[in-house]
Amino acid sequence: MAILFDSTSRLFTLETNHSMYQMKADRYGVLLHTWFGMKGSVFDYSYLISYADRGFSGNPYEAEDERTYSLDVLPQEYPTYGSGDYRSSALKVRYPDGTTACELRYAGHKTLEGKYALPGLPAIYATEDTKADTLVITLEDTRHCFYVHLYYGVLEELDMITRSVRIENHSDAEIYLENVQSTCIDYLHGEFDLHTFYGRHVKERNYQRMTLRHGIQSVGSTRGTSSHQYNPFLILSGEDTTEENGSCYGFSFLYSGDFLGTAEYDQYNQTRILLGIHPDNFCYCVKPGESFYAPEVAMAYSHNGLGELSRIYHKAYRNHLCRGKWTATRRPVLLNSWEGIYFDFNGEKLVKMAKDAAELGVELFVMDDGWFGKRELDVSGLGDWIVNEKKLGCTLGELSDQIHDLGMQFGIWFEPEGINEDSDLYRAHPDWALQVPGKSPCRSRQQLLLDFSREDVRDYIFSHICQVLDSAKIEYLKWDLNRSLSDLYSALLPADRQGEVAHRFVLGLYDMLEKLTQRYPDMLIEGCSGGGGRFDAGMLYYTPQIWCSDDTDAIERLSIQYGTSFGYPVSTMGSHVSKCPNEQTGRNTPINTRATVAMSGTFGYELDVNEMSEEDKSIVRSQIDEFKKYYDLIQYGDYYRLTNPDTAESYHGWEFAAADGSEALLCIVALQIHPNGPGCWMKVKGLKPDSIYTVDGKEYPGDVLMNGGLLLPAATEEYESFRIHIVEKMGI
């Protein structure tokens, strides 16, 4: 077992293949955090803690006159609010008497074989070939009201440690959770950089690296979704850590709602990292005998730089977070109707579009927004999941049959959480929308949201979605959400439980997605929230791919997909070739470049094939063939970031290398073109140093390609791209 416990020193050591995590219940029963980092000797790392009499950092009562013992300074596993640790805390509870001062002490622990699961929440899972163990450490609050069960999942081969928390009320009165963070890591020393991913609609997950300064630096969302603005994935690294060298830690939140990621650099140059549900929209009542589960955080450590850290997440998320048939089966190349024709379609037009696409080798046709209710534009109809047969000119079954007759699969768009005031559903059930009685709600895209915390509302929507799905042969579903939450109020909850709405909304979403995946296990579901507004590890548990951004411009996508790649594999990134000039930026890029970028994702098209030149159509045919040829390498290979598109001078590159080093695909985009410019080289990664490789008919030793690099072809056209296949020569 990868979990070691020394009962004399009450020391817990968790080991993965390359990392180690350690905690210690000290003499007062405080659970100290003593190590997270490189694997080494199993030794009590608490020797690193310095004890000194610190002014204005008080001492717990049981420490009596031991003025050098202060929770304000000690590295702790789960620090609480109100009892002398003045840093950001992991837990704030309102007791029945209205007070919030809380202290926790070690009460026991147990180890279990296998990886724990969380009721109603996504969680990393182990498979038969992946060893996993669980440690549950129980802390009790010193007022004997509740237990805090800290869950640790240790996935040795994946080099991943997961954390979650269960708060169990064992008193006879209600307690209110005002803040429950899912993880806390205290670092005794070190100068750190914090890496975060910020953005906005049509520009998600921009990469940002900053040196931690004294004080609190945080990212988060109070939008009810994980958001376009900040992603629930953080990296902490050494100041000199690069793609290939140095230490770094990843913190990924498996949750799709409000979150807060905090880094506090304190008075003694110690760093505390916290990640969990954002407390602003959160106050959860736990009744006697009941428990609250905090969502999971997946943590990883690498001492070989950011690239290796990303690959740890890629592997874990591909095989131990995403579920179902589509994790291991090649996904169809699709054509989505949205940017091609928006709302302007009927059945005939769709079939023509599908036919044109089928002739190019596209395998799945997706009918996006506009097929239901009164939905001619984005201002009405949401909530009325009834096929608009008048618009289509046929039933959905008939449309789907026509698409299938072309040899294609058929997919369809929904926005299950959305509701327009101009809909039959709203007219019948205005109280089903999130809005506060007596206050006009905030509209966004002229729509509201349904109260997904309510089971009756979800049941209604679920049954209507199923009626549609059962009426035709449908292999793919796009689950969209086009606004942030506001006006949080649920008609079914009492006043003191309104603080639960945002979290219950997410639980409701997960509940419905779980039902959907169970009822339609073979259906490919793509998540979406106005592009990448809910691109998070929580959603990936239900939808193995997520539309990365509504920005389909290939050059903009370089940064978006680059930022996304830090925490998520390319197999999860919805990416399409769209028309030029691009709808969002007006930019022209070669169709080859648009494919280079889209292939580094799920790959599909989003344009009207009818408007394409014959030359472009024949290029598309060969792109689809090429994507199929490289599918395994791209989707399951090791991903390397070679440059940063925001700082690269002329060429931006990334690479997919087979895990056994037998081949690699180098993807290069010329960002700038200069007459009489300098030469450009790219160092290849992940090859076998002693093997010989063939590139465009020439032979090179692996070590030469990795050390000296490959001389890149000179670009002759703006934004030209190159896909360079590097293959190990057989029989040597």
Ligand code: DGJ
């Ligand atoms: C936002 C999505 O990101 C788009 O791809 C498209 O599905 C529209 N919604 C439809 O309303």
